[in-house]
Amino acid sequence: MARETLNREQIVRAAIELLDAEGIDGLSMRKLGQKLGSAATAMYWHVGNKENLLVLAADEVWSEVRLPDVPAVGWRTAARELMYAARELCDRHRWLVRVITTYVGYSDGMARFQECAYETFETAGFRDADLDWAVSTPFMFVTGLAFMTSTEAAEVKERASRNPAAQSEEEAAVVAQAQAIAAKYPRLAASGEAQARRGESFSEQVDEVFAFGVRTILDGLEARLGARSDSV
Amino acid sequence: MARETLNREQIVRAAIELLDAEGIDGLSMRKLGQKLGSAATAMYWHVGNKENLLVLAADEVWSEVRLPDVPAVGWRTAARELMYAARELCDRHRWLVRVITTYVGYSDGMARFQECAYETFETAGFRDADLDWAVSTPFMFVTGLAFMTSTEAAEVKERASRNPAAQSEEEAAVVAQAQAIAAKYPRLAASGEAQARRGESFSEQVDEVFAFGVRTILDGLEARLGARSDSV
DNA sequence: ACCTGAACACCGTTCAAGT
DNA sequence: ACCTGAACACCGTTCAAGT
Numbered sequence: 001m002a003r004e005t006l007n008r009e010q011i012v013r014a015a016i017e018l019l020d021a022e023g024i025d026g027l028s029m030r031k032l033g034q035k036l037g038s039a040a041t042a043m044y045w046h047v048g049n050k051e052n053l054l055v056l057a058a059d060e061v062w063s064e065v066r067l068p069d070v071p072a073v074g075w076r077t078a079a080r081e082l083m084y085a086a087r088e089l090c091d092r093h094r095w096l097v098r099v100i101t102t103y104v105g106y107s108d109g110m111a112r113f114q115e116c117a118y119e120t121f122e123t124a125g126f127r128d129a130d131l132d133w134a135v136s137t138p139f140m141f142v143t144g145l146a147f148m149t150s151t152e153a154a155e156v157k158e159r160a161s162r163n164p165a166a167q168s169e170e171e172a173a174v175v176a177q178a179q180a181i182a183a184k185y186p187r188l189a190a191s192g193e194a195q196a197r198r199g200e201s202f203s204e205q206v207d208e209v210f211a212f213g214v215r216t217i218l219d220g221l222e223a224r225l226g227a228r229s230d231s232v
Numbered sequence: 233m234a235r236e237t238l239n240r241e242q243i244v245r246a247a248i249e250l251l252d253a254e255g256i257d258g259l260s261m262r263k264l265g266q267k268l269g270s271a272a273t274a275m276y277w278h279v280g281n282k283e284n285l286l287v288l289a290a291d292e293v294w295s296e297v298r299l300p301d302v303p304a305v306g307w308r309t310a311a312r313e314l315m316y317a318a319r320e321l322c323d324r325h326r327w328l329v330r331v332i333t334t335y336v337g338y339s340d341g342m343a344r345f346q347e348c349a350y351e352t353f354e355t356a357g358f359r360d361a362d363l364d365w366a367v368s369t370p371f372m373f374v375t376g377l378a379f380m381t382s383t384e385a386a387e388v389k390e391r392a393s394r395n396p397a398a399q400s401e402e403e404a405a406v407v408a409q410a411q412a413i414a415a416k417y418p419r420l421a422a423s424g425e426a427q428a429r430r431g432e433s434f435s436e437q438v439d440e441v442f443a444f445g446v447r448t449i450l451d452g453l454e455a456r457l458g459a460r461s462d463s464v
Numbered sequence: 465a466c467c468t469g470a471a472c473a474c475c476g477t478t479c480a481a482g483t
Numbered sequence: 484a485c486c487t488g489a490a491c492a493c494c495g496t497t498c499a500a501g502t
């Protein structure tokens with residue numbers, strides 16, 4: 001079954017598969033060409049260049065997000081759901097944070113999500129510049145956390161916490177060195193020991209940080225709201 | 233005045249200069265060799281490989297941070313100062329966030345900073361796992377914001393907001409397209425118009441988001457503290 | 465102990481030439 | 484309108500060979 005001709009959607013889908021499977025460094029125009037049975041340079045006719053291809057891929061995956069019904073669930077639940085949805089999306093597509101922060105790709109998929117965030121915090125009672133800031137704050141947090149869990153470093157830490165046997169010698173050495181440094185600082189040492197006693201994997205710890213951070217930020221936003229209405 | 237021999241510090245310093253001047257993609261082993269008057273491959277003897285060089289550079293710049301005197305200023309001021317210090321560091325060295333999130337480089341410079349963060353939130357009253365989470369939350373926010381302002385995308389947005397004349401045609405087209413998308417969503421459109429009326433540059437807006445986020449997170453942490461002591 | 469040069473296996477992108 | 488192949492200007496890294 002021969003394919004008549006390449007098209008943009010097909011290329012974007014293949015790129016997403018490659019990105020999900022091999023990470024952001026796993027995508028090269030040559031590999032993509034191979035996957036599609038074409039010359040690497042054939043892509044350029046359809047997507048312009050690699051940067052644009054990444055932006056198109058990012059837009060595509062944003063459509064996976066289910067948005068909350070803000071009036072029905074209320075702002076606090078809606079905000080929490082948006083934060084969790086963004087985090088899960090970044091977790092499923094570990095290349096996504098890098099792409100959306102690196103390139104100016106304001107796509108429909110992201111705009112739709114952001115519009116819902118604006119609706120959420122408008123419902124909460126934020127207006128004007130406050131509204132912009134209230135929307136941004138939770139997503140800076142999500143971006144930061146997504147970043148820390150989207151890199152090779154996170155995979156190394158996960159392996160170290162879950163089954164040290166799967167580590168390469170080199171990896172184990174890096175982890176051991178990190179522990180040696182922490183050991184010199186009393187509070188870091190104590191925290192490290194306590195963490196070891198709790199026996200959680202790296203990703204479990206990250207999940208808890210996320211849950212804590214979401215509550216903290218929502219509480220903080222409520223406090224801002226209170227401060228506002230007091231001063232009015 | 234001939235240099236006797238290369239050494240690690242010298243290479244790291246040159247790398248930092250190159251990184252600061254040209255960004256993370258501006259550093260290549262060949263350019264670095266040229267800057268130092270050596271073969272690119274001479275670096276490998278001193279620093280092992282590029283990843284390690286980046287980790288060494290990151291460690292080096294952490295020493296620039298001045299830490300607050302926690303007992304003297306109190307936890308809330310200390311926490312704010314730590315957040316601002318981290319942000320300024322990431323602003324001076326726009327490659328830093330990428331390096332510390334990408335590689336497992338737990339260096340002395342970072343450990344020292346983190347120890348102070350632990351002291352700060354311990355002083356606030358956080359203990360055990362709560363303490364770990366309280367330390368992490370503000371820095372996920374800082375990381376996320378630093379990221380959004382450390383990329384080429386941020387420079388494009390800055391130019392667009394400050395003097396559109398400095399934009400290339402291609403850049404202007406991307407910005408115009410982003411605005412066209414936002415225009416389709418009522419709240420995004422309204423926010424964009426209000427922002428235009430306020431006439432702030434991108435970096436001014438980011439500064440305000442940061443200030444808002446810091447207050448919000450500190451308020452949120454205070455709320456957590458209150459919840460704890462209620463339940464005890 | 466420290467450095468060089470050639471070499472290898474990659475990149476993204478351009479562009480003339482083909483159909 | 485769509486695709487190919489060669490070519491260009493880059494990468495990081497290895498390694499034998501030099502001093």
